Amino acid sequence: xxxxxxxxxxxxxxxxxxAAGRPIEDLPLPALLHIPLxxxxxxxxxxxxxxxxxxxxxxxxxxxxxMISAPIHAPTSGRVVGLGYYPANHPSGLSVRTITLQPDxxxxxHDDIRGVGDPFGLESDEVAQRVAAAGVVGMGGATFPSAxxxxxxxxxxxxxxxxxxxxxxPYLTCDDRLMRESSDAxxxxxxLMAHALGVSRIIIGIEGNKPEALAAMGAAAxxxxxxxxxxxxxxxxxxxxxxxxxxxxxxxxxxxxxxxDIGVVVHNPATAFAVHEAVRFxxxxxxxxxxxxxxxxxxxxxxxxxxxxxVEDLVAHCGGFTEEPERLISGGPMMGQPLRELxxxxxxxxxxxxxxxxAETNRREPxxxxxxxxxxxxxxCGLVPLDLAAHTRIGDLDGAVSRGLMDCIGCGSCAYxxxxxxxxVQYFNYAKGEMAARGRAKQKQAETKRLAEQRSERLEAxxxxxxxxxxxxxxxxxxxxxxxxxxxxEAVG
Amino acid sequence: MIAAIFILxxxxxxxxxxxxxASRFLKVEESALTGEVEALLPGSQCGxxxxxxxxxxxxxxxxxxxxxxxxxxxGRALAESLATLLGVSVDxxxxxxxxxxxxxxxxxxxxxxxxxxxxxxxxAIIGANDQVHAVFExxxxxxxxxxxxxxxxxxxMRPATQTVQNWVWPVPEFA
Numbered sequence: 001x002x003x004x005x006x007x008x009x010x011x012x013x014x015x016x017x018x019a020a021g022r023p024i025e026d027l028p029l030p031a032l033l034h035i036p037l038x039x040x041x042x043x044x045x046x047x048x049x050x051x052x053x054x055x056x057x058x059x060x061x062x063x064x065x066x067m068i069s070a071p072i073h074a075p076t077s078g079r080v081v082g083l084g085y086y087p088a089n090h091p092s093g094l095s096v097r098t099i100t101l102q103p104d105x106x107x108x109x110h111d112d113i114r115g116v117g118d119p120f121g122l123e124s125d126e127v128a129q130r131v132a133a134a135g136v137v138g139m140g141g142a143t144f145p146s147a148x149x150x151x152x153x154x155x156x157x158x159x160x161x162x163x164x165x166x167x168x169x170p171y172l173t174c175d176d177r178l179m180r181e182s183s184d185a186x187x188x189x190x191x192l193m194a195h196a197l198g199v200s201r202i203i204i205g206i207e208g209n210k211p212e213a214l215a216a217m218g219a220a221a222x223x224x225x226x227x228x229x230x231x232x233x234x235x236x237x238x239x240x241x242x243x244x245x246x247x248x249x250x251x252x253x254x255x256x257x258x259x260x261d262i263g264v265v266v267h268n269p270a271t272a273f274a275v276h277e278a279v280r281f282x283x284x285x286x287x288x289x290x291x292x293x294x295x296x297x298x299x300x301x302x303x304x305x306x307x308x309x310x311v312e313d314l315v316a317h318c319g320g321f322t323e324e325p326e327r328l329i330s331g332g333p334m335m336g337q338p339l340r341e342l343x344x345x346x347x348x349x350x351x352x353x354x355x356x357x358x359a360e361t362n363r364r365e366p367x368x369x370x371x372x373x374x375x376x377x378x379x380x381c382g383l384v385p386l387d388l389a390a391h392t393r394i395g396d397l398d399g400a401v402s403r404g405l406m407d408c409i410g411c412g413s414c415a416y417x418x419x420x421x422x423x424x425v426q427y428f429n430y431a432k433g434e435m436a437a438r439g440r441a442k443q444k445q446a447e448t449k450r451l452a453e454q455r456s457e458r459l460e461a462x463x464x465x466x467x468x469x470x471x472x473x474x475x476x477x478x479x480x481x482x483x484x485x486x487x488x489x490e491a492v493g
Numbered sequence: 494m495i496a497a498i499f500i501l502x503x504x505x506x507x508x509x510x511x512x513x514x515a516s517r518f519l520k521v522e523e524s525a526l527t528g529e530v531e532a533l534l535p536g537s538q539c540g541x542x543x544x545x546x547x548x549x550x551x552x553x554x555x556x557x558x559x560x561x562x563x564x565x566x567x568g569r570a571l572a573e574s575l576a577t578l579l580g581v582s583v584d585x586x587x588x589x590x591x592x593x594x595x596x597x598x599x600x601x602x603x604x605x606x607x608x609x610x611x612x613x614x615x616x617a618i619i620g621a622n623d624q625v626h627a628v629f630e631x632x633x634x635x636x637x638x639x640x641x642x643x644x645x646x647x648x649x650m651r652p653a654t655q656t657v658q659n660w661v662w663p664v665p666e667f668a
Binding site for chain 1 (some may be wrong): 535567568615616617661665
C-alpha cells in the first residue's frame, strides 16, 4: 500500500525494550479502588449507588449525563465505602468526585452481564448503544466516548475505519502486547466497530518497530479481505490521528475539523478490545492494560489493572523503585502528564506509568531562544513554535492564536529538539488553557446578563401584578360600596 | 377657588405639552457607542464601578469620562474588549491579578433571613425563610451586594473554587 509523507516529526529513542518482552499479567486485587466519576471528555457521570451498598463486578456505579459522557461500572465486586473527593490523576493535583470501593475478593460478575451470540446480526445502532452502555472511551489517552464516534455515520459520509496501532510514544508497550496476545479479540472488536460505522474498508496501522504485533495482527486479519494491516514508518508523532490518516490516505484533515470530515474514523486497538468484550460478552470497561516502565522501576511490566487502582499499587507490584525517580509521568514521555503523587488512581485513559531517572529526563536549564528554527522543521503541523512561544510569553495570546496556536496538537516534537531547552509545550498548554478560560468567562458574562435581565423582568411583572390586584380590589370595594349605598337608598326610599 | 383650579390646570397642560414637544423635537441622539459598550458590560447593575447601573457606566465609558478598566466583575477580558472597541490603549497589568471573587455562605452562621437572595442581581443565591442559603458559583458575579446586607456576616468573598475543569497550566517560569 502506498504511504504518504507527513512533514516534521522526530525520532526519539523508543526504549520499548524495557517492557516489550513482558507478557500482560493480571494485577492482584488491591485493598481499595478509587474510581473517579470523570474519566472521559464531556460531562461527569452521576452516581447511582449509595454508601455501604454491595455491588457486583460490572454493576453500574454512575450513569452517563448528557450527550457526551460515559457510564462507570464497578471494577470488581465489593462494598461502596465512600462517595467523596479524592486526588485526581491530573497535573493540577486537585481532588475530584470519586467513588471508593472495597473489594470483597470474590471478583463476582453481576448476574445481568450477558453477551450477544451473533453481534453481526445486530443493527449498527444497537452495537453503538451497547458500546455506550459499557462505558467504552478512547483508550489511547484522549478518552472521548467511543459510542459517540461510532454514531458519526448519521452525519458524515464514512468510508474507512483506521485502527491506530502505531503506539508512537517511546516506552509504552501496552497496545503492542495487547495486539500480540489478543489479536483475534482485537480484530473482532475492529470488525464490530466497522459494522457499527457501516464501512467496509479497514486499515490497521502499526509502526515498524513492532514486528511481532504486525505478524500477529496480519495472521488474524488474513481471513478477512476487507482488513489491511499496514506497516507504518517509525516516526513520532505517527499516532496523532490526523497525521496517521494523512500517511495512509494522503488527505489532510481540515483545521479544527474531524477526520470524519474526510470520511475516516480512527480508533485505538485497546478500544477495539473493549468493544469486543462489551458486545460479545456484555462486559463493561472495568480494567485496562498499563505499561509500568522507566529505568527507575525495578521490573518494568505490562499489567491488566482494575480501573481505580492506585499507581503506588502498580509500582509495588513491579518491585518498587531502584532509585529515587527524577520524574513520574502518567502516559508517555512526550505527551504524558506529570504525576504529583503515587496515590492517584489509574483511569480508563491511563496507558502508562513512567518513573524516569535523572539520566533519562536529561533536564537542563532553559536558555534564551537562538532562533535556530529546529522547532519549525520538527513541527508536524507546519507551525512556527518559536513565534508562538514568543507571543505567549509577552501575553499576546490573540497573536499566538492568529499564528495557529489552536492547530498545535501538543506533541512535544518542538520541545524535544530545542537546543535551548525552552519548555515550548508548557507555553502552548498555558495559552490554550487561558484562551479556554476566557471563553468560559465570556460565556459566564452572557449567562449572568441573561439572569440579571430575567430578574428585572420578573420584578417588573411582580410590581405590575401587585398594582393590578390593588386596582381590582379597589374596583371591587367601590362596587360593593355603591351597591350597599343603592340598597340603603332603596331601603330608605 | 375655581379660578385657581383653572389656572393651575391650564399651566399644567401647557407645560406638559411644551415638554412633549421638546422631547420630540429637541431629542438628543444617544450615541450608538453607548449601546455597544452597554452590550459588553455584565448588566448585573451591581454598582461596583461607582455608577448607579450598567447603562450610566456605559455612557461614562463611551464619553471617555471613566476608564475602560472600571468594571471589576468583567475583569481583564472586558477591559481588553472595551479598549479594542474604543480604540484606546490601556495598561492591563493594573487590572489583572484580582482573581474574580465569588460569594460563599458559611452554613453554620446562616440564619435563613433571605436578605441576601432578595438583593442578588443574578438570582445566584438559593434559599428560603429559615433555610440555609447557598450560592451558585456559576451565576455569581462577585458584586458583594449580599455581603453588605448579611446580618450575621456569614458571607465571605473568596476566589472561585479551582476544579479540574477550570484549572490551566501556569506560564513557565523562565526569563
